[in-house]
Amino acid sequence: MEGLDGLSIARLAEAVGMSKSGLFAHFGSKEELQLATVATASELFDEIVINPALGAPTGIERLRALCENYLRHVEDSVYPGGCFFASAAAELDTRLGPVRDLAIEVVGDWLEQQRKAVRDAQAEGAIDPSEDPEQLAFELEAYLMAANQMFVISQDPAPIEQARRAIARRLLAATPTAG
Amino acid sequence: MEGLDGLSIARLAEAVGMSKSGLFAHFGSKEELQLATVATASELFDEIVINPALGAPTGIERLRALCENYLRHVEDSVYPGGCFFASAAAELDTRLGPVRDLAIEVVGDWLEQQRKAVRDAQAEGAIDPSEDPEQLAFELEAYLMAANQMFVISQDPAPIEQARRAIARRLLAATPTAG
DNA sequence: AGTTATTTAGCACGATCGTTCGTGTGAACT
DNA sequence: AGTTCACACGAACGATCGTGCTAAATAACT
Helix, strand or coil: CCHHHHCCHHHHHHHHCCCHHHHHHHHCCHHHHHHHHHHHHHHHHHHHHHHHHHCCCCHHHHHHHHHHHHHHHHHCCCCCCCCHHHHHHHHHCCCCCHHHHHHHHHHHHHHHHHHHHHHHHHHCCCCCCCCCHHHHHHHHHHHHHHHHHHHHHHCCCHHHHHHHHHHHHHHHHCCCCCC | CCHHHHCCHHHHHHHHCCCHHHHHHHHCCHHHHHHHHHHHHHHHHHHHHHHHHHCCCCHHHHHHHHHHHHHHHHHCCCCCCCCHHHHHHHHHCCCCCHHHHHHHHHHHHHHHHHHHHHHHHHHCCCCCCCCCHHHHHHHHHHHHHHHHHHHHHHCCCHHHHHHHHHHHHHHHHCCCCCC
């Protein structure tokens, strides 16, 4: 079993060489363990996807770096099931509670990072001002999500390359001179 | 619990007013129940998404109908968790066995339907011959997947509309005269 | 009507899960 | 040295699950 619900205290305890009750005492409840898992995944995502992109000198470069870092963390199989939050979102989408809320918040922040990079790129003149940042971020995120999903299912890097082409094409279409 | 693994014979039996063992005898194993579920979902998907589009007189109209029917079945909440196969694919992606194989086959057939519609539209001159059908189908499928995921998570129809705009824009860019 | 299939129910099993409780153990502190 | 505190342990609980087994009921058929 996989996923946040399949993460069992019993199996995790065995994996780390602790007793079930000993590990349980550390978290207090399964929900707390799930929250800690999502929080840790969020930190890791910041570390390997978002933060390395924040040093980019311009908005358009930051936008490209965000997309590329995401695709690389997928094709490097940081998680066996692809992007942690894509899996988590699919699992938690119809549930209620703090675990879902936290996961949604992380995903929302990620999307906002992309929108902000688009707006900055517009302010710098690298993206046409007629582009709707929400719309453009949606389309870029769509390529990333599709690449993640198809790559994990097919174990074939082709979708990653298709996403790279789609992103390049879309950003080209959004540049003021070529748009 | 949700998903194909969360579908338990015990709860299903209670829901349909049968005994657990009585219902179990119908399928023989949980795996068979999951296979039957996927098969039924596939038939329903054919019925409400694919088949109504097959009557379209041209490839480009069929392509548009496939996308629109998919979006509509998402926003109509045919399933509470959005597209059945998007959820199933996310759940089964790292698993092995016939259930995964069947789900992947259905998703593969769906993507092939889109590719074929693109090729037909090219043959009819409605889509530029320089477009790679694989690439275009990937991008359209990406919009659909993203709309599904975001709609279910946010309970907000905005992503559906963003997908419609993205599809319209992408198909416009792919027309021979405007491309 | 009587025989034969087919379907359903009832019950029990072993496994796994989250959680609770009482206990021990070792470090930190007075 | 004696006390306190944080931590880990083992055992047990109730719940839920998939799965067999056996018998009762229902349907089909001659």
